Amino acid sequence: MVEMRIDISELKSEGSDLIKELVELLEEKIKVEVETATDEIILKSEEEAISRRYLRVLLRKFLHRTELKDYFRVISGGENIWVVREKKIVEE
Numbered sequence: 001m002v003e004m005r006i007d008i009s010e011l012k013s014e015g016s017d018l019i020k021e022l023v024e025l026l027e028e029k030i031k032v033e034v035e036t037a038t039d040e041i042i043l044k045s046e047e048e049a050i051s052r053r054y055l056r057v058l059l060r061k062f063l064h065r066t067e068l069k070d071y072f073r074v075i076s077g078g079e080n081i082w083v084v085r086e087k088k089i090v091e092e
Contacts, residue, residue: 002045004055007083009039011072022062029058056082 008019023041027034033044043050059074059082070087077083 002049003080004043004045004050004052005077005081006041006043006055006059007039007077007081008041010086011068011084012039014068018066021066022059025062026058030055052076052080052082059084 008022011022012019019036019041023034023036026032026041026043030043030050032050035042035044043055056074060069063069063072063074063084071089072084073087075083075085
């Protein structure tokens with residue numbers, strides 16, 4: 001069994017409806033078992049590994065579609081972990 005995790009601890013501040021939308025998008029596009037824990041989304045696949053690159057593209061598309069691309073970014077948190085982090089905005 002292959003397991004991928006998405007850390008959404010900082011994204012949760014935007015609301016639970018947003019997290020539900022993200023879970024629905026992942027279930028629809030990747031067609032794997034999706035679980036929601038307190039601060040993360042866990043993707044479980046029986047057969048093949050989930051493409052890390054494709055998962056990152058989906059997360060970035062989701063941020064763009066929900067107009068959060070200017071405030072959040074997707075970074076790697078290690079092997080099989082993605083982190084949706086808030087961007088540090090520098091004020092001039």
